[in-house]
Amino acid sequence: MCYGRLNAINKRVNACSVILLFAVVILSCNSDEFEEEPYYSDSDFVGVWEFEKATLYSMDGELYMDRTTCGQGNEVDRIATDFIFYRDETAEAIPICPDVNRLDFDKFIQSQNSITLYYNDRTETVTYGIELITDLKIVIYKDGKWIHLKKIENF
Structure with a gap:
């Protein structure tokens, strides 16, 4: 018991x-x-993209730009820009024309049909539609401006 x-x-x-x-x-x-691994984006945009050419459509007709076309005015010259998209989802826009300011983006988000870039502490945005995206080429557009970028470096 x-x-x-x-x-x-x-x-x-x-x-x-x-x-x-x-x-x-x-x-x-x-x-x-516990060490958290840093977040890395799997976006198709990650890498260094060089401005190749642009087509601008307006009431005056079509205007073509390439890497040698500067001096068309600040608004047009701003289009001729190389982009660097980092794996941490930040980005840089490096203009190839003089007298155009460089932009550092706090974040970018790629969806199926667009890419949105955030800057000024994420208070301002710019969104481009995606016309074409391959391993080596991107065509984005906004307000009648079609921008062709080619990839020159992967991360």
């Missing part, structure tokens, strides 16, 4: 010990020891 009670108490103590040990293991996991 006494042996049965001791056996039941022993089972309860063992069960409680296992639960307590499990709780100690969980609590002893220090979050400072």
Whole structure:
């Protein structure tokens, strides 16, 4: 009779010990020891893209630009831009024409049909439609401007 009670108490103590040990293991996991891997985008845009050419459609007709065409005015010259899209989803726009400011983008998000670039602490955005995207070429468009970029470097 006494042996049965001791056996039941022993089972309860063992069960409680296992639960307590499990709780100690969980609590002893220090979050400072966990190193989170940095996020890397799998966007098709990641890499260095060189401005190849652009076609601008307006009421005056078509205007073609390439890497040698600068001096058309700041709005048009701004289109001639190389882009660098980083794996952490930041980006840079590096103009090839003089007197055009470079832009650093805080974030970019690629969807199936567009890419949105965020700048000025993500308070301003610019969105381009995607006409074509391959491993080596991208054609984006906005407001009657079709911009052709070719990939020159992968990350």
